[in-house]
Amino acid sequence: MIFPSMLQNKRVVLGVTGGIAAYKAAYLVRLFKQAGADVRVVMTRAAERFVCPLTFEALSENPVYNDMWQDNSQGKIAHIALAKEADVLVVAPATANSIAKFANGMADDPLSTLMLAVTAPKLVAPSMNINMYENPATQANLQILAKRGFCVLAPGIGFLACGDEGKGRMPDPEIILDRTAALITEKDLGGKRVLVTAGPTREYMDPVRFISNPSSGKMGFALARACEHRGACVTLVTGPVEMDDPINMRVIRVTTALEMAAAVNEYAANQDMVFKAAAVSDYRPAAATDQKIKDSRQIETLELAANPDILFELGRKKGNTVLVGFAAETQKLEEHSAQKMQKKNLDMIVGNIVGVSDSGFGADFNTVTCFYPDTPPDRLASQSKDSVAHAVIDRALTIYRKKGYE
Ligand code: C5P
Numbered sequence: 001m002i003f004p005s006m007l008q009n010k011r012v013v014l015g016v017t018g019g020i021a022a023y024k025a026a027y028l029v030r031l032f033k034q035a036g037a038d039v040r041v042v043m044t045r046a047a048e049r050f051v052c053p054l055t056f057e058a059l060s061e062n063p064v065y066n067d068m069w070q071d072n073s074q075g076k077i078a079h080i081a082l083a084k085e086a087d088v089l090v091v092a093p094a095t096a097n098s099i100a101k102f103a104n105g106m107a108d109d110p111l112s113t114l115m116l117a118v119t120a121p122k123l124v125a126p127s128m129n130i131n132m133y134e135n136p137a138t139q140a141n142l143q144i145l146a147k148r149g150f151c152v153l154a155p156g157i158g159f160l161a162c163g164d165e166g167k168g169r170m171p172d173p174e175i176i177l178d179r180t181a182a183l184i185t186e187k188d189l190g191g192k193r194v195l196v197t198a199g200p201t202r203e204y205m206d207p208v209r210f211i212s213n214p215s216s217g218k219m220g221f222a223l224a225r226a227c228e229h230r231g232a233c234v235t236l237v238t239g240p241v242e243m244d245d246p247i248n249m250r251v252i253r254v255t256t257a258l259e260m261a262a263a264v265n266e267y268a269a270n271q272d273m274v275f276k277a278a279a280v281s282d283y284r285p286a287a288a289t290d291q292k293i294k295d296s297r298q299i300e301t302l303e304l305a306a307n308p309d310i311l312f313e314l315g316r317k318k319g320n321t322v323l324v325g326f327a328a329e330t331q332k333l334e335e336h337s338a339q340k341m342q343k344k345n346l347d348m349i350v351g352n353i354v355g356v357s358d359s360g361f362g363a364d365f366n367t368v369t370c371f372y373p374d375t376p377p378d379r380l381a382s383q384s385k386d387s388v389a390h391a392v393i394d395r396a397l398t399i400y401r402k403k404g405y406e
Contacts, residue, residue: 018046
């Protein structure tokens with residue numbers, strides 16, 4: 001999965017130390033680059049035994065810093081210059097030896113020296129044999145780093161290169177990217193509760209057939225992730241989608257509109273913001289059979305029953321909640337969005353035209369217009385769903401503050 005723009009205009013310094021998971025750091029560089037970051041790689045001597053610097057140089061499009069005594073570019077002292085320009089320092093994989101050096105303030109290689117000079121946020125992704133990880137010395141060192149404000153990721157669990165099974169794998173590069181973005185995002189939703197819905201619903205007529213739509217859930221997941229990065233306590237209610245649960249939030253997986261309505265009703269109370277990005281099926285087959293309907297060419301019509309309009313119900317009893325709806329339209333975006341906003345008593349509706357390339361259902365990008373009850377609409381440039389999410393949250397937060405809900 002790509003997260004374009006999650007790290008736009010950020011300088012990420014990636015420290016690679018000598019563990020077998022160093023090969024995964026190459027993919028991490030690609031993810032950082034795809035997310036819009038300028039990446040500088042620092043390697044220890046041991047890391048070079050696993051992956052050659054050229055790999056990181058090619059992927060990062062920057063020279064690798066691996067020798068404290070090499071030519072200090074343009075008369076600058078390399079580790080101090082790098083430290084000053086870093087928005088975040090990520091060490092992945094972080095070996096027990098490097099962690100021990102960081103905890104003890106040693107400075108005998110390019111990375112540990114840089115570590116002392118960096119004042120930006122720092123993240124370590126431990127990766128080692130389970131016994132080395134669980135050794136009290138390593139645990140004490142990790143605790144020291146955590147106390148000093150480092151983001152210390154828990155290692156993944158599974159097969160280890162040494163043949164053992166258990167804790168010790170380097171966390172997935174996607175997780176490291178997500179936590180890096182979270183670490184450097186301003187926490188302007190700190191202490192706020194946010195409910196997000198995402199994805200389609202499925203309305204079954206028999207155990208193998210259903211009515212649905214092509215919603216991928218990407219917009220809703222991007223909103224949930226962005227809210228979490230900004231410090232909110234997030235509940236995500238999602239229909240069937242192909243994505244893993246986003247990190248550090250309550251995720252409720254549902255299938256039908258009725259299940260989504262039940263989950264939303266359970267968690268809607270006391271939310272500061274609700275983003276209803278799910279493409280909920282308005283109708284369901286009036287009756288679903290337990291067994292597969294056999295093809296007898298006899299059925300001519302399918303009787304439907306109306307599903308509850310979840311957002312309409314939330315709008316009826318809206319307290320101090322900013323309520324944001326979504327409208328995917330094929331025509332008359334402004335007219336249809338305005339009608340929905342009024343009918344459902346929303347503070348904002350985010351409209352987009354579906355059926356155009358690279359926007360709407362399934363795409364990583366979206367072109368949306370935000371409509372409000374009493375101010376002119378706001379047309380946003382085409383951008384990644386991650387940055388649409390932040391732009392939508394910015395606007396919801398402005399409404400929240402204007403209404404004095406703070
Ligand atoms: O389907 P429609 O275009 O009316 O969706 C507009 C908004 O209403 C969306 O935010 C959607 O999540 C929400 N909705 C809902 N319950 C429905 C249908 C739509 O909450 N049954």
